[in-house]
Amino acid sequence: MTYQSASEQFAAKIPARGMSISSAPxxxxxxxxxxxxxxxxxxxxxxxxxxxSNARVxxxxxxxxxxxxELARMGLKRDDIVNHVFNDLYYS
Known part of the structure; x- marks a missing residue:
């Protein structure tokens, strides 16, 4: 009957000192x-x-x-309010 050493028992090996561990799992x-x-x-x-988003709403x-x-003095129509506020998101 043969026995395995500890390093042979486990599939994942611990890297030796000074070796990269980037491949360790x-x-x-x-x-x-x-x-x-x-x-x-x-x-x-x-x-x-x-x-x-809340600020825009x-x-x-x-x-x-x-x-x-008031909207006319600002150069806006009521139908254009949403486009005006969200313009930079859609057309940037």
Whole structure:
């Protein structure tokens, strides 16, 4: 009967000292931090996007509350309010 050594038992080998661990099947601290950074950037972008969107909706509501005469002085028609507020998103 033959016995396997500890290194022969496991398919994943721990790299020897001084060797690169980039091929190891586990996360390095740098990779983990990079993934966390990506997650937090995505969350931040979503928060900023919703805040910006909310500000635009508030701007549309404020313009809709104005009279036709006030809008005319601003050079706007009531039908053009949404296009005016969101113009940079659609035509940039």
């Amino acid at each position: 586990f996360l390095t601290a740098r990779n983990a931090l990079g993934q966390l950074e990506t997650i937090f950037r995505s969350i931040g972008a979503a928060i900023v996007g919703s805040t910006n 508030n701007r549309v509501e404020a313009l809709r509350a104005k009279s036709d005469d």
